[in-house]
Each structure stands twice: as C-alpha cells, then as structure tokens.
Amino acid sequence: MTKYILKRLGQGLLTVFLTVSTVFILIRLAPGDPAVSYAGPLATTEQLAKVREQFGLDRPVLEQYWIFLQQLFTGNLGTSYSFQAPAMQVVAERMPYTLTLATAAILLTAVIAIPLGVWMARRPDTNRELGVNVLTIAGQSMPDFWTGIMLLTGFAVLIPLFPASGFATWGGLVLPTVTIAILQIALISRMVRREMTSNFAAPYLTVARSRGVGSPALTWRYAMGNSAIPVFTALGTRFAAMLNGVVVVEVVFAWPGVGSLIVRALETRDYPLIQATVLLTSLLAVAVQLVIDLAYPLLDPRVRLGKAAAA
Amino acid sequence: MTVLPQGSEISRRRLLQFGAAAGFLLGTGSMAGCAGPTGLPGPSTLTLALNRSLVSLDNKLNQFDAAVTVQRAVRQGLTAIGPETKPVLVLADRFEMTSPTAWTVRLREGVRYSDGTPVAIEDIATALKMYQQVQGSFVAGFFPEFPTVVPVDDRTFRMESKNPIPILDSLMSMILISPAAKNKPEELQEGVGTGPYVVTKFNRGAGTYSLKRNENYWGPAPKVDNVEVRFLPEESSRVIALRSGEVDVIDSITPDSREQLAGLPGVVLAEASSLRLNQIFYNFRKPSSHPLSDVRVREALSWAVDGEALVKDVLVDSVSEAEGVVPSSLTGFSKTGNYTYDPEKAKATLKSLGVTDLNLKIIWETGEFASDTSVMEALVEMFGNIGVKTQLQQFEPGGNILAWRQGKQGDWDLLGNGFSSPTGLAITMMQGMYAGTAEKEKTRDTYQGYVVPDVQAKIQAASSEVDPVRREQLLATAQKAIWDTWPCAWAFVPKSVLAHQKRVADLSLAPTNSYPLVDVRLEA
Numbered sequence: 065m066t067k068y069i070l071k072r073l074g075q076g077l078l079t080v081f082l083t084v085s086t087v088f089i090l091i092r093l094a095p096g097d098p099a100v101s102y103a104g105p106l107a108t109t110e111q112l113a114k115v116r117e118q119f120g121l122d123r124p125v126l127e128q129y130w131i132f133l134q135q136l137f138t139g140n141l142g143t144s145y146s147f148q149a150p151a152m153q154v155v156a157e158r159m160p161y162t163l164t165l166a167t168a169a170i171l172l173t174a175v176i177a178i179p180l181g182v183w184m185a186r187r188p189d190t191n192r193e194l195g196v197n198v199l200t201i202a203g204q205s206m207p208d209f210w211t212g213i214m215l216l217t218g219f220a221v222l223i224p225l226f227p228a229s230g231f232a233t234w235g236g237l238v239l240p241t242v243t244i245a246i247l248q249i250a251l252i253s254r255m256v257r258r259e260m261t262s263n264f265a266a267p268y269l270t271v272a273r274s275r276g277v278g279s280p281a282l283t284w285r286y287a288m289g290n291s292a293i294p295v296f297t298a299l300g301t302r303f304a305a306m307l308n309g310v311v312v313v314e315v316v317f318a319w320p321g322v323g324s325l326i327v328r329a330l331e332t333r334d335y336p337l338i339q340a341t342v343l344l345t346s347l348l349a350v351a352v353q354l355v356i357d358l359a360y361p362l363l364d365p366r367v368r369l370g371k372a373a374a375a
Numbered sequence: 376m377t378v379l380p381q382g383s384e385i386s387r388r389r390l391l392q393f394g395a396a397a398g399f400l401l402g403t404g405s406m407a408g409c410a411g412p413t414g415l416p417g418p419s420t421l422t423l424a425l426n427r428s429l430v431s432l433d434n435k436l437n438q439f440d441a442a443v444t445v446q447r448a449v450r451q452g453l454t455a456i457g458p459e460t461k462p463v464l465v466l467a468d469r470f471e472m473t474s475p476t477a478w479t480v481r482l483r484e485g486v487r488y489s490d491g492t493p494v495a496i497e498d499i500a501t502a503l504k505m506y507q508q509v510q511g512s513f514v515a516g517f518f519p520e521f522p523t524v525v526p527v528d529d530r531t532f533r534m535e536s537k538n539p540i541p542i543l544d545s546l547m548s549m550i551l552i553s554p555a556a557k558n559k560p561e562e563l564q565e566g567v568g569t570g571p572y573v574v575t576k577f578n579r580g581a582g583t584y585s586l587k588r589n590e591n592y593w594g595p596a597p598k599v600d601n602v603e604v605r606f607l608p609e610e611s612s613r614v615i616a617l618r619s620g621e622v623d624v625i626d627s628i629t630p631d632s633r634e635q636l637a638g639l640p641g642v643v644l645a646e647a648s649s650l651r652l653n654q655i656f657y658n659f660r661k662p663s664s665h666p667l668s669d670v671r672v673r674e675a676l677s678w679a680v681d682g683e684a685l686v687k688d689v690l691v692d693s694v695s696e697a698e699g700v701v702p703s704s705l706t707g708f709s710k711t712g713n714y715t716y717d718p719e720k721a722k723a724t725l726k727s728l729g730v731t732d733l734n735l736k737i738i739w740e741t742g743e744f745a746s747d748t749s750v751m752e753a754l755v756e757m758f759g760n761i762g763v764k765t766q767l768q769q770f771e772p773g774g775n776i777l778a779w780r781q782g783k784q785g786d787w788d789l790l791g792n793g794f795s796s797p798t799g800l801a802i803t804m805m806q807g808m809y810a811g812t813a814e815k816e817k818t819r820d821t822y823q824g825y826v827v828p829d830v831q832a833k834i835q836a837a838s839s840e841v842d843p844v845r846r847e848q849l850l851a852t853a854q855k856a857i858w859d860t861w862p863c864a865w866a867f868v869p870k871s872v873l874a875h876q877k878r879v880a881d882l883s884l885a886p887t888n889s890y891p892l893v894d895v896r897l898e899a
Contacts, residue, residue: 095775096773097777103513106794108516108815109819109820154579156580158580216615217615221618221619228619228621229605230607232605315608317612318605318606318607318608318609318612318616320580320583328428331771332773
C-alpha cells in the first residue's frame with residue numbers, strides 16, 4: 065500500500081512537473097511582452113529594458129528555465145508583475161474562493177444527481193423518466209454563461225434574492241454554485257442512470273431478487289455498490305477540473321477565484337502568476353486524484369491497491 | 376394522545392423522494408439561509424465597484440482613473456488636481472515658485488498620519504526617491520527632472536531643480552506621501568496615510584478593500600463611516616450589481632451601458648469631460664514619397680470622416696469632437712480648429728494631388744476606447760466613400776501592438792489610440808505626444824514617429840516658461856503649429872461616465888474620472 069501511494073505520488077509529481085514546464089515554454093512562445101504590460105504602452109525603450117532586466121526577461125530562455133526550476137523546488141515562483149507580491153501568495157489568496165465554489169457545486173451535484181439517476185433507472189421508458197431525461201439533456205446543452213446570465217437576471221435583478229456578484233456574503237455562493245451544478249447534475253445523473261440500468265439487468269441482481277432481497281437493498285446496496293466507483297471517480301474528476309478555475313462562471317459572477325485570476329494573468333503576460341496558478345491547481349488536482357484512488361477499497365472491498373492488486 | 380393518521384403509511388419510495396427533496400433544500404436553501412441580506416450595502420456603508428483591480432493604495436505604477444478615488448482617500452499628496460483641473464493645496468498650505476528653479480513649500484500645520492505620527496519633510500524627500508526607483512514608473516515619466524528637497528525649518532522646505540519646472544505644483548499631485556521609514560520602491564498595499572479613511576481589511580488577490588473613517592483626519596470628517604471597494608471586471612456584472620442595489624457606484628461606463636442605465640428609477644448618471652484625447656493618428660514614419668507624408672493628404676483624409684455621425688450614432692453622445700490637439704478640459708487648452716466632413720472635397724483634393732488607389736491599414740488595441748471596433752468599421756466605410764481602401768488589424772491587450780507602433784513588427788498607416796494627462800495640464804500631453812526629437816526617434820520612443828523640430832522647440836519653450844501669461848501664449852502658438860501638421864484624421868474627447876444609486880449624494884465627478892470620497896454622503 066505504501067509503495068502504491070509513493071508510486072502514485074511520484075507519477076503525480078511528474079505530471080505536475082511536465083505541466084508547469086510545458087506552460088513555461090508555451091507562454092514564452094505566445095506573442096506579447098510582459099514588460100510592456102507592466103510599464104505601459106508609453107514606456108520608453110530604456111524603461112522597458114530596465115523592466116526586462118529587473119524581471120530577468122533579458123536572459124536566455126534556457127537560463128530563465130533553470131532559474132524557474134530552482135524556484136520550483138523552493139516553492140517560491142517569484143513576484144507577480146501586476147500585483148507586486150509573491151505570486152504563490154496571490155494565488156493562495158484566491159484559492160479558498162475557488163475551493164469553496166467547487167466544493168459547494170460538487171456537493172449539490174452529488175445530492176441531486178445520484179438520487180435522480182437512480183430514480184430514472186428505476187423507471188425506464190416511462191413518460192416521467194422521459195421528461196426528466198429531456199431536462200437533463202437540456203441541462204447538459206446549456207452553456208454556463210447563458211445559464212449564469214439567466215439566473216442572474218431572474219434571481220438577482222428581477223427577484224433580488226441573491227447577490228449578483230462576488231462573495232461579500234454567503235448568499236453570493238448560491239447562483240454560481242447552481243450554475244455550475246446544473247451542467248454537472250445533468251452529466252452525473254445520466255451516468256448514474258446508465259450504470260444503474262446496466263446493474264439492474266445483471267444476473268447477480270436477479271439471483272439476489274430471487275433470494276428475497278428487498279427493493280431498497282437491491283438498489284442501494286447491490287446496484288449502487290457496483291456503480292459507486294465510476295460515479296465517485298466521475299465526481300472526483302469533475303471536482304479536480306473545477307479547481308483549475310471555473311473560468312466562465314467566475315467571470316459571469318465576478319467570483320474572485322483562480323479562474324478569473326488566470327485570465328487576468330494571461331492578459332498581462334504575468335509569467336510568475338501564470339506559473340504559480342498552474343503549479344498550485346495541478347498539485348491540488350493530483351492530490352484529488354490520489355484521494356480518489358485511495359478511496360476505491362472503501363467503496364468496493366474487492367478492490368486491492370498495490371501489491372495485493374498485482375497478485 | 377397523539378393519533379396518527381390511518382392509512383397513510385410512509386412508503387420507502389416516499390421516503391426516498393423526501394430525502395431527495397431534503398437534499399436539494401439542504402444544498403440550496405441552507406445556503407440561501409446563511410446568506411442573510413443579499414449583499415446590499417448597509418446604511419452607513421458606501422460600496423464601490425471598480426472596473427480594474429485595486430492592487431494597491433499607492434500609485435507608483437498603478438494610477439488608472441478610478442483607483443485615484445480610493446488611493447487619495449487613504450494617501451494624499453502635497454497638492455491635488457482640483458476643480459477646473461487646477462492644482463489645489465492638500466498637505467501643503469503654501470506651494471509657491473520663489474525662483475525660476477525653486478519652489479518653497481510649507482506643510483500644513485498639525486497634519487498627522489492615521490497612526491498619529493506627524494508628517495515630516497523627510498517623508499517628502501523619501502517619497503520622491505521611491506517614485507524614482509520604481510522601474511518603468513508611470514509617474515516618473517512626467518517629471519522632466521526630480522527636484523531636491525532642502526529643509527528650511529520644521530515645516531518649510533524648498534524644492535530645487537537644475538532647470539525651471541513651472542508645473543511642479545501640478546506634478547506633485549501625483550506623488551503620494553507615506554512615512555519615510557515605511558516607504559519602499561514597490562507599491563504599498565497597506566500602511567498609514569493622511570487621508571480621510573484607513574484600511575481595515577484587504578485582499579489584494581480579490582481586489583477588495585474595506586475602509587473606515589480615519590479618526591485622526593486633519594480635515595473635515597468624512598460623512599460616510601465605511602467604504603467597501605470591490606473589483607468587478609465585467610461591465611455587465613457592474614451594471615447588474617448596480618441595478619440590483621448591491622453596489623452604490625460604478626464607474627467608467629460605456630455608451631451601451633449608459634443607455635441601459637439612463638432613466639432607471641433610483642439610478643443617477645454623472646458625466647464629466649475627461650482628460651483623455653482619443654485619436655486616429657497617422658504613422659509619421661512613412662518615407663517622404665508616401666502620400667501620408669504630405670500634410671495636404673492628411674488633411675484631405677480627415678474630410679472623409681463624418682465625426683458628427685460617429686459621435687451620435689456610434690458613440691451615442693458619450694464623446695465630443697476635439698477642437699484642438701488636446702482636450703478642452705485641460706489647463707492651457709487652445710482651440711485650434713474643427714474637423715469638417717466634406718467627402719466630395721476630399722475626393723477632389725486627393726485627385727488633384729495625384730493620390731489614387733490609396734490603401735490604408737488601421738491598427739488598434741481592443742479596449743483602447745469604448746466602441747473601438749464599431750468606430751473602425753465606420754471608418755472603413757467612410758474612407759471607402761472617397762475611394763480609399765482600408766484594412767483593419769486589431770490587437771488583443773497584452774499582445775505586441777507596441778512593436779507595431781514602433782515600426783519594429785509591421786507597417787501601418789493609422790492608429791486608434793488614446794493619451795491622457797494626469798496632471799490636467801495641456802503641456803503634459805503635448806510633451807508626451809508632440810515633443811518627439813530625432814534623438815528619441817533613434818530608440819523609437821516618439822509618439823508614432825511624430826518628430827517636427829519646430830513644434831518641439833515651441834513646446835520646449837512653453838514648458839520652461841515661468842511667467843504664466845507668457846506660457847499660455849507659447850502654449851497656444853505650439854498647439855496651432857501642431858494642428859497645422861494634421862497629426863490625426865479625427866480626434867475626440869470621451870466623457871467620463873459614472874452611475875450611482877440615488878442615495879449617494881454630493882459625488883462630484885472630476886475630469887480625472889475620480890471624486891473626493893470625503894465629500895460623499897449617503898441619504899436615508
């Protein structure tokens with residue numbers, strides 16, 4: 065088990081390293097000059113040269129990469145050009161907002177999508193199931209920005225129940241959470257329905273039913289037990305994806321998370337900030353994936369990790 | 376004894392349905408329950424939503440319009456740009472030119488920082504040093520040279536320079552004073568100031584600041600207890616937040632949003648002519664054989680532009696046509712002429728000059744001014760009407776338009792651009808745009824290659840003239856000389872537009888697109 069964890073940790077860290085290295089190269093290949101963004105379009109050539117020197121942008125890219133690697137291992141990715149503060153600190157100030165939003169959205173998704181998927185699986189080909197199915201397809205098809213604008217118009221302007229933007233009060237969490245959850249509920253509930261339908265038709269359930277096992281146990285212990293891993297994996301993967309910033313929703317609701325931060329960092333070519341955001345979010349995503357992997361034996365006792373699994 | 380209703384046994388299915396419903400309520404309802412008020416500002420709190428993140432309360436680098444309102448509520452300068460763009464005294468109670476190269480300044484008596492420490496002469500000397508040490512400083516670029524601070528007594532000092540700086544009282548409005556011991560070359564995110572408000576909480580990442588009344592403030596006490604500053608980058612979000620009553624003031628409004636907000640109950644629009652000039656500027660790096668090098672061609676092309684239509688139909692009266700080479704709101708402005716629309720004359724003149732098959736490339740950066748793309752598309756049609764073909768190239772912010780503007784990346788003919796004068800003085804803008812020299816052009820540091828020695832000499836003479844009357848005359852002569860070179864096909868002055876809730880009173884929007892927070896009141 066320990067060996068398995070270490071191996072997965074190693075793989076995760078390698079993934080993070082390759083990700084940040086790729087980003088390092090790509091942002092330097094992209095057009096634009098961070099010095100101009102920093103000093104403004106009216107800065108003189110001399111001023112720009114000083115800024116480039118100050119930020120180390122006048123050095124060869126390979127040398128910059130070497131410095132970046134050294135910073136990477138110390139956890140200090142330099143000073144954000146636009147914030148004039150340690151880049152990791154700026155990202156860390158934003159991360160709690162994104163974590164809060166992602167956690168609320170995934171909890172709401174789980175609470176609604178799983179019972180809804182089971183409900184649909186138990187009523188295949190009925191009119192009610194068809195109706196809900198159409199709704200989930202609609203939920204899956206609506207773009208986030210449109211859903212967000214509709215919710216904003218409805219529940220912040222016409223009926224002012226919730227704040228329109230930001231996170232000044234807890235009420236500010238509702239509309240962005242619902243916006244994200246609508247799409248996720250549609251995706252996860254359809255997945256639960258598919259998994260449960262397939263399990264309901266499996267021979268082991270027929271045997272259990274013939275032995276007199278009750279309907280709730282068949283549904284929740286047997287069928288859901290077998291569907292737990294893919295459903296949990298899907299929820300975890302969606303959660304990890306949200307940690308990278310739910311960019312559109314954050315922009316629509318002026319949510320002060322890492323999504324809107326990275327948009328701004330890209331606009332201003334703030335290299336240290338881009339790198340810090342990518343590093344922190346990919347570390348978190350890898351951590352979430354590791355937790356998902358480690359939770360498998362809890363969800364299904366037949367699953368063994370590490371040596372036992374190999375045997 | 377409680378009697379349970381008969382025949383209504385709860386089925387497992389019902390239980391599950393109930394569970395799902397409860398889950399939904401827990402998921403949404405409980406959050407709504409936690410929400411309490413829907414983010415509406417309290418009766419003693421003024422909430423501002425800025426279009427750009429207020430990353431600091433200093434202005435060494437960061438001096439976008441709306442930030443000035445908040446920065447000056449916490450930190451102050453010796454002077455400020457007051458009504459009618461004239462410098463007014465703030466931390467100084469005397470600021471006089473006592474010789475061509477020296478100004479005598481006296482600090483206001485009893486001025487203290489929010490922590491109770493007095494303002495010292497050393498703080499001014501240190502502030503000037505810190506502004507010089509910032510790389511790529513926005514402010515430093517406006518100083519022809521930084522003066523030296525020479526103390527005279529406890530409160531009085533001289534600011535001495537090698538050459539006359541007759542506009543030093545205006546320039547010093549950009550230098551915000553902090554205690555010397557805590558001043559650093561970087562922008563200061565927190566710390567003490569002499570302004571009417573102090574910072575109680577901030578999150579630089581999210582761009583939110585909480586301010587409360589400074590009990591040690593030397594001037595009249597502010598009328599609002601608390602100010603919340605939020606960062607809402609999307610204009611639509613700011614408009615919705617204002618409409619829903621979530622914020623009190625939003626600034627830098629585009630024509631589209633102004634139309635949406637005009638006439639809404641409870642919403643008030645405030646407008647002021649800005650200190651910015653937006654123009655369709657010619658590329659002055661063309662070889663002498665190129666038609667654009669001929670001033671007559673540049674003037675003829677300007678006749679193709681229907682400025683009135685652009686102002687009314689495209690920019691929805693949110694701008695006014697320029698009547699000179701700087702905005703009329705600037706001190707030292709001189710009216711030099713009007714842009715006229717006469718496409719037939721334009722066609723005939725171009726023909727008489729032998730200019731046929733002219734093909735122009737217009738470049739600009741997204742967001743340079745409101746409705747920028749629509750203006751450019753209208754120009755394509757207007758130039759097309761006189762037989763001039765055009766192509767547009769739009770650059771995204773953060774891209775490489777600077778390299779194009781400097782002629783290092785590609786060729787172009789017209790540029791959609793803007794220039795602002797934070798001092799409120801015409802001379803500042805004239806120096807930045809029209810005082811290019813051959814020396815500066817070597818490093819491409821002129822304004823689109825504009826190098827006209829006669830104009831530069833006139834600007835130089837005006838900028839070092841210490842007699843205000845004579846300086847005014849020299850400025851007018853220089854502006855006429857610039858106008859005669861037809862530097863742009865069209866120019867306009869945008870209005871600063873701000874919207875606020877009706878409960879916000881005494882908000883006086885200045886041409887700097889800022890307003891003194893200390894004067895603002897909240898009505899019941």
